Amino acid sequence: MKRILFLAGACAMLLLAAPTRSHAQTTTTPATTTKPPQDKSKRPSPPATASATVGGTKVMIEYSQPSVKGREIFGVLEPYGKVWRTGANEATTFMVSKDVKINGQALPAGTYGLFSIPGKDEWTIIFNKTAKQWGAYEYDEKQDALRVKVKPTTLKQPVERFTITAANSGKVTMQWATTGVEFTVK
Known part of the structure; x- marks a missing residue:
């Protein structure tokens, strides 16, 4: 029973952490894409x-x-x-x-x-x-x-x-x- 609860908790933590890593990857933009203000x-x-x-x-x-x-x-x-x-x-x-x-x-x-x-x-x-x-x-x-x-x-x-x-x-x-x-x- 302890083993099942441990596995369920671990799975839940992985599911919660996954969107955070994915979000961080999609919102990072290289510095070269920033345009300077127009002269x-x-x-x-x-x-x-x-x-x-x-x-x-x-x-x-x-x-x-x-x-x-x-x-x-x-x-x-x-x-x-x-x-x-x-x-x-x-x-x-x-x-x-x-x-x-x-x-x-x-x-x-x-x-x-x-x-x-x-x-x-x-x-x-x-x-x-x-x-x-x-x-x-x-x-x-x-x-x-x-x-x-x-x-x-x-x-x-x-x-x-x-x-x-x-x-x-x-x-x-x-x-x-x-x-x-x-x-x-x-």
Whole structure:
């Protein structure tokens, strides 16, 4: 009887130990399979930052810079009337450290996805509550914190790489190809 109990106990211990060894073998991965973080500066549309301090408020814009590369941009590559991520890769982010007014309209402090809807005669600049997203693929209009209308201008000199600048005066300028738009932060 003791022998049967001993064998039953030994079998039970082997059964309990077997999944542990098997699990350890299947979850071990060689160090060579770990990918290093992507160097975003090597992308075709590299990252860029525009920042300013407007009346004690920090303004920070993080975006990626696509290039014209001989293409027709607004109205073709970026269609009129469609939401654009306002750059390339991840959606552009717009951060303000304090409550501000954008072209006279209130925007609370925070970080926003900066989208736009290009138009031939008018653009809509959008500050969306969902800041971290890829492109505009999951853009949700219900998450808009603010929309402002601006008039585009034709640039005297074409700009090859999409560029955003922010001045301490509060003027934010976006330029690409032969088009420029701007808004003010106060």
